[in-house]
Amino acid sequence: MAKRTVEEKLAHDRMNGRRLDKLKSTVTSIGKRGLKDTFVIGEALEEAAVLLRGGFTGWVRSECGLDPRTALNFRKTFRVLAPMQEWLLDKEVAPSVAVTIAAASREGRERALKEIASGRKLTAADAKLIVRNETKDRAHIRPHGLTSLEQAARAFCAHVLAEAERILDVASCLDPKDEAALANLSSAARDLRPFLAAVNQHAARVGKSEHHEFSAAIKTLACAARHDDIRDAANVLVRVARTRTPRATEDAALGSVDADGTRSSTSKSAIRSVSSAFKHGLTCFEVCAGGGGQAAGLAKAGFHHVGLLERETQPCDTLRAAFGSQYVIEASLIGYEPIDTGPIDLLAGGVPCTPFSRAGKQNGEYDDRDLFPEALRLVGRMQPRAVMLENVAGIMDPVNDGYRARILSKLSQMGYRWDWWVLNCADFGVPQRRRRAILIAFRDSAAWTRFRRLDSIGKYAEKPITTAMAIEAHLRSRGYNPTPELLGRMNRVCPTIIGGSLRKQSSDLGQANTRKEWEKMGFVGKRWGIAAPGHEHVGDILPTNRMMAILQGFPSDWPFRGKPRDINRQIANAFPTPVAFHLGLAIAEALTGEEFDPSRQVYHEAMRRNRIPQRNRSAKTQ
Template identity: 40%
Template sequence: MGSAGRTLKVLEICAGAGGQALGLERAGFEHELLVELDANAVGTLRHNRPHWEVIEGDVADPAVWDPSDHKGEIALLAGGVPCPPFTIAGKQLGAGDERDLFAWAVEQVKIVQPRALLLENVRGLSMPRFAGYRQHVLDRLREFGYAAEWRVLNASDYGVPQLRPRFVLIAMASDDFAYFHWPETIGRPPTVGEVLFPLMSANGWHGADAWAAKTNRIAPTIVGGSKKHGGADLGPSRAKKAWGEMGVDGWALANAAPVGGDVFDIGPRLTCEMVARLQGWDDEEFFWEFTGKKTTRYRQIGNAFPPPVAKVLGIAIAAALNRTTEPRERDPDTMHDAIYRILRDRDDFMTITQINKAVDSPLEAHELERRISVLGRDFHIEVHQDGKKPLAYKLGGFKAFLGQEDHIRHEKFKKEIGRIS
């Protein structure tokens, strides 16, 4: 409940199959609305929580829902917007990827005016490639009156038997944010063998004890994959090799646990239920049932935010909103991209020499040019040369989709909708 006795309501976008939703529910939040594109994930949400209002469709389509309908009513705007634009294994197209909704989600803060924002994505968004993108996000939130911080959280630090690093953005009004503390880690997570032994031995497999003893580590990051490639397997070659060293055949999923005297060249395959356990679902606090065929169930599970991590974040956010913690001194805002800031604050063109004089730590000319080139992947950069004078640069608009009716995202999205996940 809020400090005034009100329920903390959450509006969740790109809700997936409910990993984040379940965790936030366990933290005490009440769902006002969930919006999700994938029909299979929507089926799972409605199967598990028939009383939730779940809308199926493109979250950025005004015909699907209207964010302004919820203005001032929401404690938390949350979501796990698509990861492929930022994933290290992908092309890292960022603002140029039709699936990118991160910047759009940030713009909804101005419309919905939630008390807090929670967005999570892959660790790739924390890399230098996206420094300018992150700086733009923080600057926009500041313009809206919110303080914000990013942090990489590993699911294994919160009881999940899997590394699974996620890049998390939390934002609140400054007065509330003073009471926000990132959740404390909770110690050693259980191993794959400890978590999966009950399921692996359920059909009387004689090798279950030896297998559980061998799988005495946490799992590699579960990769659900996208509709653009592949079926139900445990990820790229490097991940499959790591699974193989643990005694798991990562090339496909099984329909059921092994039986009796089954013998394997590499080891048994995991079932969808086993993968769900490795994501933090269980038969008690985080019980959940996934609907659909095996491949669609696996994608729902593999692309989810682990419920235990969502829960500890939800508890920390609720504590800040309710001001049940001690206030803290916030660190000065981290500068993610000083060059972006310098160009953003100037209306005219700047040469490399001028930019270098404006930064705290001067860089070699070739490094500055490289950094500007990287910025150019997410922002329009105007280049000017007057006679023999050196090149000069000016920052143009952000390439990301923010809700513009004429953005190229619409055409790309319509063309790729059957393969977007």
């Protein structure tokens, strides 16, 4: 087939652009959406996804004003239910019911369609119960009025818990000289107090009082009038919130109860973001795991962590919350000797980058913080089938040529074949200019032959995700309406997120030149916030840990632990999760000889967010 000329490519791009404009007009022109509109939008978005390939998420968010998860629901409804569109319209099925049915497993979908065929009018709550197979008798389904009450109660409880968490965050980072913040904190506690009083009454009736001290601290804060009293009450609230109850301490010591009635010394993670659609059964041991950015990506790629080695307490607490305490090893890599972990498929990690960073002295192998020798020692001890180590791009500078050659020679002596290259995380859908050097090695020659180096994903190299695309939803989360001028300033990838040094006592945006880049994008350069801006905010944006986590690609439910500065350090030092995910899939394909479509993980996560069970799979490892 003859290659297209430049003119033909430009004409093709212009034609695609015109078609995308029409599809955008179709999506945005529809107001109140019935079921027929849902199919029209789904068909338009499905065609747009084919035209855009890797750039669909950013396009649908910025051009159509739709959350990508909502867009996925429209596409799935069209893809699955289009053949029976007329029948569903005739049955007057609600759009929310159709979305739930489309996202369900085949068995759940057939159960719901059978109910509709019998003449029953389903609500969205009914449909969810049926596709989950949580009821076998129609009488067990709650009446619609009670279902509405349950939904309202759940939404209210979620709001109260979020407000309590916000009050605690503000109290943890309170500036004792900020009188306005003190007054707002006391006012928020007063708003929360009536609900806590009702909870206390119920707890007294059932004999539970674990939360009593927290409620009492909120009450004290609500009643405080003088600024000194508010400060003291805020300190008490923070101390009480961080104190573990005797019951919690006992549970942590004894562990959870297994299915056979015995107590396990470990706990199971409840974090959805480490769930994977890929069941290849490969194992991973990670060194210098930090706050878990790389670990999250590899878990999404289907790797089961048998060990996460990290020396600092706060990142270890984060890893325990995400993966369970049984997998976390709080120890230094220096001198660490692995216990029996069984065969390891992948040893991964990001050894300290300070010895090779261009922002430092680049002492390389003569820097005491260089841990490449320790990582190679562990490779020799554990003999993993594959190795992945990441570091700053500075290690590829000519000054480090000799050291790199000695590292690669050591791997060759141990029987590994290797590749070492530099990638830009922005080319993988991360809204950040972050260049990293990636070392990947395989012990099996067949796996090495199958491995393909990844330099980018989709069209992100040409059309990267911008800062505005990434954090706009977060900016709007508390009622703030960002101006077009601000979003225009943020319409670019952000500079490299830094600030992970132990020597720094506060969060910042880096050195002067880097800080100026952030300021040009609409961020305050020398102050740090604790939450998204409120509806009354005017001017530049205070950066927050949540914003930085989004820009690093962390999952939205990642359970960071520690003080705000500790969390900032975990975020800044992380290897972006999306990059680790795609590299993990490439390694898994090389080790297994199978192909893994990254879009399967997108559908998998969407189903888990909607709490729709996947189709039962064989327990046999693929």
